[in-house]
Amino acid sequence: MKPALTRRQQEVYDFLREQAADLHPSPSLEELCRAMDLNSRGSLHKHIRALVEAGLVEPMSRGRGIRLAAGADAPGHLPFLGYIAAGRPIEAVVDPREVEIPAWLRGARPCYVLEVRGESMVDEGILDGDRVVVESRDHARNGEIVVALVDDREATLKRIEQRPGKTVLHPANAAMAPLEFAPERVAVQGVVTGLLRSYR
Amino acid sequence: MKPALTRRQQEVYDFLREQAADLHPSPSLEELCRAMDLNSRGSLHKHIRALVEAGLVEPMSRGRGIRLAAGADAPGHLPFLGYIAAGRPIEAVVDPREVEIPAWLRGARPCYVLEVRGESMVDEGILDGDRVVVESRDHARNGEIVVALVDDREATLKRIEQRPGKTVLHPANAAMAPLEFAPERVAVQGVVTGLLRSYR
DNA sequence: CACCGTTGTTCTCCTTTCGTTCTCTCCGGT
DNA sequence: ACCGGAGAGAACGAAAGGAGAACAACGGTG
Incomplete structure (x- = not known):
């Protein structure tokens, strides 16, 4: 149905x-x-x-x-799938915890939660330890922040720019340069729809 | 019912x-x-x-x-009290709606939600339009991000540093300088315990 | 006390809004 | 052609929203 x-x-x-x-x-x-x-x-x-x-x-x-x-659609909780850091695959977490997420941060499709490792997106206000809500999608609009899988090995959190003939992944950190790939090498796994940070 | x-x-x-x-x-x-x-x-x-x-x-x-x-108050929800212009002016009007907030972002005491206006905390990863969860308190530990009322007039969002004889409010924006006040002039209204951002 | 104004309460009557269903049309694709 | 998605528009019944009158319970003033 x-x-x-x-x-x-x-x-x-x-x-x-x-x-x-x-x-x-x-x-x-x-x-x-x-x-x-x-x-x-x-x-x-x-x-x-x-x-x-x-x-x-x-x-x-x-x-x-x-x-x-x-x-x-609001059990109130989403699965916490692990950690994401630029340059490494997603570290799956062994024990599948669930995190309480307000409905207004979720996307339309099924969502999950990742915790950010590293400083690659600091200029976009995404810090080490933040949790992002990711909507499962295999495509994205330009300018969205995506979980992108490069060569089926490295999952990264980047702002995406798709142009004819190449796909550019923009980190948001003055110390890092944008990365360009052939479109076939980049697979979108999801799009960030929300962010949560706990001070304490 | x-x-x-x-x-x-x-x-x-x-x-x-x-x-x-x-x-x-x-x-x-x-x-x-x-x-x-x-x-x-x-x-x-x-x-x-x-x-x-x-x-x-x-x-x-x-x-x-x-x-x-x-x-x-609805369970799982906190009152949305308005906007805090992290730049200069006073805390804004009351908009009595409620926002769904996960429990793990709340503090021990009663909390409320403010929406951030302005760029004064960008270097801390707090952007324009973000919503912060504020725990009502009249004191803070050094290094916490607080809603501070200066001279009973201006409410701002700043990182606080209390030293003998003076209180320093640190904005997190390279374009703004720290502000020093006599301790009596600064009243802590609350401490930021969480942050939420919606992309789209 | 009788008088008056105020406040909460209930009651009709009316208008507006809203959800719902229906038919008819247009366009794009297999 | 056929079909399904999409929009326009009319029409209907029910509820929401409002105006106003009427009434009982108070509280004061003379």
Whole structure:
């Protein structure tokens, strides 16, 4: 019972997540229409209904807008898969712990948590010991921070730039230079959607 | 048991939270009417009754006042109190929403959430738009990042260094110099215990 | 005490909004 | 052609939101 989202349904869902992450109140159908550049509530309603059946959105009831499903996709915890450092493969952690992650930091697809080792992204505000929420994806948009696997050996955390004929991985550290690869050598494993840091 | 608030009910509830946060006395129905731009007490009373049934507001007594119920915070959530412009100005207005925060980012005492404005802490990995979890405290250890109130006017986010005779607030931005004050002029409001960032 | 204004409460009546369903059209792909 | 995704628009019923009147319980003033 998981018919997979269509293009527009995905757009609507992404927009709802954005809104929620920005602390906006649940929009009504009409507000959503305006935001999505639609002129018909009926059309939007079809998409919402699809999302409800997919378990991603709570069934609407009168007057309280459209809210993301809290129960279905929010066990509140994500698996902690290990550590990631520039230049080395991901160190898988033996004991599969789980980390509590708020819903507004998660992506649409399944997510997991990695802990950052090293200083390769300090200029982007990602420090040693930070935990990043990674959304499992095999593609990325330019400018996103990705977990990239180079030559099936080295997993790194970098900002990605895909250009015709080459893929550039930008570290965010003045002491390191951007790395260029043939596109075939770089496999995107996931995209960073959130970051958490504990002081203590 | 938990019918979820409707649109207007949420507005009324938010307004009451603002009032309470600013030490205003419990308003009467008519005062609330004027504040909410309503012409009828009866209409407002419907919303209040809904809030009472939701357990968010204490039942009114004939004397005077609409009081918030104690301990109505959702579990796993912390109040979002507004913005802290880490540059110079005062702490900003109250925006009484709640943010989901994992337990492992919270401190021992009551906590709240602020959103960071400005670049004064970039070298510590705190960027514009990040949300910080602040534990309410009136003292700090050296090296902790604190919300400090200087001369009862300016709230800033800085790393604190307390030395005999003077208190130094260190911004983490190469373009800004540390600020030195007499200890009496600096009041610690809270200590940063966690940080969250959403990418997208 | 009777008088008055205030405050909480309940009740009708009305308008607006919202979710829902329906039909019809358009476009792109196999 | 066929089909499914996507949008427009109309229409309906139910709920939300609001206005206003009416009423009981107080608190003061004369």
